[in-house]
Amino acid sequence: MTPDGLFEHTPETLAALLRERGQPPFRAKQILEWVYQKGAETYDGMSNLPQTLRQALAETLPVYRSAVSARQASSDGTVKLLLTWDDGATSECVMIPDGDRRTACISTQVGCPVKCVFCASGIGGLQRQLTRGQIVEQAMRVRAVCEPDARLSNVVFMGLGEPLANYEATVAAVRAINAAWGMEIGARKITISTVGVPKGIRRLAEEQLQITLAISLHAPNDELRRRIIPWAEAIGIDELVDAANVYFRSTGREVTLEYILLGGVNDQAEHAKELAVVARRMRSNVNLIRYNPVEGLPYQRPAAEDAERFQAILRREGVNTHMRRSRGLDIDAACGQLRRREASSGTVMLTARSEAGGS
Numbered sequence: 001m002t003p004d005g006l007f008e009h010t011p012e013t014l015a016a017l018l019r020e021r022g023q024p025p026f027r028a029k030q031i032l033e034w035v036y037q038k039g040a041e042t043y044d045g046m047s048n049l050p051q052t053l054r055q056a057l058a059e060t061l062p063v064y065r066s067a068v069s070a071r072q073a074s075s076d077g078t079v080k081l082l083l084t085w086d087d088g089a090t091s092e093c094v095m096i097p098d099g100d101r102r103t104a105c106i107s108t109q110v111g112c113p114v115k116c117v118f119c120a121s122g123i124g125g126l127q128r129q130l131t132r133g134q135i136v137e138q139a140m141r142v143r144a145v146c147e148p149d150a151r152l153s154n155v156v157f158m159g160l161g162e163p164l165a166n167y168e169a170t171v172a173a174v175r176a177i178n179a180a181w182g183m184e185i186g187a188r189k190i191t192i193s194t195v196g197v198p199k200g201i202r203r204l205a206e207e208q209l210q211i212t213l214a215i216s217l218h219a220p221n222d223e224l225r226r227r228i229i230p231w232a233e234a235i236g237i238d239e240l241v242d243a244a245n246v247y248f249r250s251t252g253r254e255v256t257l258e259y260i261l262l263g264g265v266n267d268q269a270e271h272a273k274e275l276a277v278v279a280r281r282m283r284s285n286v287n288l289i290r291y292n293p294v295e296g297l298p299y300q301r302p303a304a305e306d307a308e309r310f311q312a313i314l315r316r317e318g319v320n321t322h323m324r325r326s327r328g329l330d331i332d333a334a335c336g337q338l339r340r341r342e343a344s345s346g347t348v349m350l351t352a353r354s355e356a357g358g359s
């Protein structure tokens with residue numbers, strides 16, 4: 001695997017690297033401007049850099065390290081990319097358009113250790129961590145598929161993996177995505193979604209970042225939660241509530257509770273009432289998502305009326321709640337589906353259907 005890539009660097013580390021090669025430190029600023037502001041994908045067109053330096057950097061510090069090995073576009077404008085890294089590992093990232101907003105959904109690990117029972121990615125388990133540069137690179141790849149007149153506005157760490165189980169790389173990537181020298185996405189437009197690692201949440205609270213924290217709760221009590229998220233066996237909801245309250249006190253940012261509605265499993269009236277009690281114990285809002293069925297898994301998407309009834313109970317109980325629209329239903333939209341299908345077919349999928357879908 002290539003040892004280094006441009007997205008692994010901050011202005012300081014890049015300047016230090018260039019200094020070792022006898023280059024003035026201002027070259028770091030020039031290179032980062034080309035890549036982050038002007039969208040250069042290689043060193044070829046960096047006209048204010050000496051030709052010999054461009055060539056040397058192309059050989060030792062590639063800008064992009066991934067190949068886009070599949071692309072699917074949905075009729076609703078959602079675009080999903082499968083990136084293949086130089087060690088053969090793959091990552092999924094998605095561009096989700098919504099009005100003026102363009103959101104990148106990116107991954108923090110290859111595979112996922114959490115193994116939520118309803119999720120395609122859980123099946124294969126964790127393969128390896130992604131580096132900070134590989135996390136940033138996904139956001140840049142997604143930025144590049146936004147329409148020419150649209151700007152990437154939001155980044156959510158909701159793809160494959162548990163961000164807080166890859167803490168340093170995740171936070172470093174957040175900083176690059178947020179930085180004036182980097183992607184310049186406002187901290188409030190960045191969301192880290194975690195299954196809930198209380199220690200990680202407390203640590204994140206001290207980072208002085210104004211990012212949104214989303215906790216994937218998916219169940220209103222420990223017993224059901226442990227069945228749905230086996231990895232969370234040792235993490236009680238009480239502990240999560242405490243950590244979420246620390247996060248709010250330190251950042252002033254309300255916490256989002258993600259709740260995926262699985263038909264007949266966690267979508268009953270009693271679950272809504274129990275969930276309301278949990279939600280009211282912290283400054284939070286609840287994001288409801290109707291499950292996208294995954295081939296080979298026994299879970300069902302609840303009927304729209306059942307989901308609405310669930311939401312109405314939460315509202316009656318004084319909980320601020322939204323129903324997230326499912327996007328990209330005509331492509332392999334839920335996390336892990338494209339990767340899984342690729343792995344089982346062993347082919348690169350760029351089908352007429354997926355291409356036509358985006359037009």
Ligand code: SF4
Pocket residue numbers: 112113114115116119120121122159160161162195335
């Ligand atoms: S839903 Fe998210 S946390 Fe759960 S297994 Fe899938 S990728 Fe991992």
